[in-house]
Amino acid sequence: MIQAARYSAAIEILADIETRRRPAADAIKDWGHAHRFAGSKDRAAISGLVYDVLRRKASAAWIMGEDTPRALLLGSLRLVHGLALEAVENLFNGEGHAPQPLSEDERQRYRDTLLAPAPDPIRGDYPQWLEPSFLKVFGTDAAAEGEALAARAPLDLRVNLLKGDRAKALKSLAHLKAEPTPFSSVGLRLPLLPDGRAAALTAETAYVKGLVEVQDEGSQLAALLAHARAGEQVLDLCAGGGGKTLAMAAAMNNKGQIYASDNDGRRLAPIHARLTRANVRNVQVRAPRGRIAPLDDLKGRCDLVFVDAPCTGTGTWRRNPDAKWRIRPGALEERIKQQDETLATAAAYVKPGGRIIYATCSVLAEENEGRIVDFLREHEDYTARPVDDMVREAELPALAPFASALGPGLRLTPRTSGTDGFYVVELTKRG
Known part of the structure; x- marks a missing residue:
């Protein structure tokens, strides 16, 4: 043509x-x-x-x-x-x-x-009804942040440490001009092709054999900040296709146990093949029966509950640009309700001294800091861990400047960190 x-x-x-x-x-x-x-x-x-x-x-x-x-x-x-x-x-x-x-x-x-004379939502290419939310989070940078969310995204990969290291993956993908990601110690970034497309991976040996997985650097950092340790009992409450489950399993070196669950069993369908390809052996998939996941035996027993909360996905607009024009105010209200319910559910599985990692791929304060403030008000036995402590333990000190100015937790955006928009916070339960 x-x-x-x-x-x-x-x-x-x-x-x-x-x-x-x-x-x-x-x-x-x-x-x-x-x-x-x-x-x-x-x-x-x-x-x-x-x-x-x-x-x-x-x-x-x-x-x-x-x-x-x-x-x-x-x-x-x-x-x-x-x-x-x-x-x-x-x-x-x-x-x-x-x-x-x-x-x-x-x-x-x-x-x-x-x-230049256009209003912020026009220059930033985001829906008009979200202007108050963007101004609350970004202030005078709202249009610039929106413009970054409207750019094409590079292709990020996570190196599977169960199959090799980053040096091995870099060598395998050198012909695609792979480079280390700026923040994730297990990340690679592939530049877009001249026509704007991402490189095809389906025939690449590193991908076929499970040495690398497609995962945005922001998502990788969320999993790394969870600092899942070998031998721990971990519940991935909203596991979906299993990207963060696999990342935590590699961090744990297949030692301990991860329970991967999701209220929507259809979202769990891809995880089985991915676990096999990645050589992951410490994951139990707990698919729901009806709409209820069989997790009662885990109540009060988990060292870590990872909540990749259902959200508007405003942080992923680079990859899903049509989603921003289909989202409506009612969807935000529904997501906030789901987030509160999910956090309350997560708290039931945490043992004394354990922790919750709450993460979203949203840039909206309503879904992020706002939910944590409300959760802490209702759960006095939890505290939000300072970002400096989070990043030091995860050996990611370069993330310290991304501490949120709006409340607990850490914020990433395409404009500031080059990743998708992500929010991550650690909540610790008193021992």
């Missing part, structure tokens, strides 16, 4: 997303099935165009003065791809499968509209 035809395809997919209000991944997949002539490189390029639009949807609409699929793509071509007006006019020529030529108004707006 010529580039102009890819633009037309992206416009078609964006229209499908808007009309049917469906996830971008589903619309892209269906378009591919209906257009078998498009090769893998074409589909990847079109997918990249669509996701770039969704990352910069608000600012693209501001540039072009409307939010039609065509206008959004045009705005994205200027903001993300930096195409000159002449190049766009050559591609939008109406010939064959190319989009129709630009109108005079489109030419003028593409050439002259400035983004």
Whole structure:
């Protein structure tokens, strides 16, 4: 497919997303099935165009003065791809499968509209209703933090210490230009390819044999800050696909026991194959029966309960850009309720002297510091551990500057740390 035809395809997919209000991944997949002539490189390029639009949807609409699929793509071509007006006019020529030529108004707006006068939610590309939350957390940096959340994310990997060390993984992936991550001692970062895509790993020996796992550095740091020790009894209460379960199992060198559970048994489905590939032997998967996980035998017995809490996912917008436009205020309220319930549940499993690690991939104070303040008010036998103590014990002193100014815990964002947005706090129970 010529580039102009890819633009037309992206416009078609964006229209499908808007009309049917469906996830971008589903619309892209269906378009591919209906257009078998498009090769893998074409589909990847079109997918990249669509996701770039969704990352910069608000600012693209501001540039072009409307939010039609065509206008959004045009705005994205200027903001993300930096195409000159002449190049766009050559591609939008109406010939064959190319989009129709630009109108005079489109030419003028593409050439002259400035983004600088736009309000913070427009420049930062986040929903208007979240402006008070962003201002509370980021203040005058709200637009800049939002812009960082709208950028493309690199591909981060975690080295599985049960299979080898970082030096071995770096050597295996040298052809992909792998480099150590800035903070995680077990992390690698792969740069994006020239076309903006992440490198394919499915045929890489290091990945196939379990030496590396895909995991954002922020998620790796959350697991490292848990400081799970060999011989401990650990409950991963919201284990999902098992990324942090595997990370803690490696940190424990397969010694002790991790119980991986989740209220949604479907989310646990991938964990079994991942455990086998990673050579993890100290994990019991406790799938729910109905909606109840069989965990009664663990009450008051756990050294560590890891709570990867259900959240809005605002910290992962680099990887899931369409999610930020589908989230509604009611979803935040529901997540806050779930977070309070999950924390209260976690407390029942902690033994005297044990601890809870509460983590979210959210940047919102309502889901982070706000939940911990309320929890500590209701649970006087718990205290929040100072960040300096957390990072020293986890041998991650470089994280000390990321202590939250809004309350207990540690905050990471793409702008400040280069990771996804994460919040991590340690709660200790009196002995």
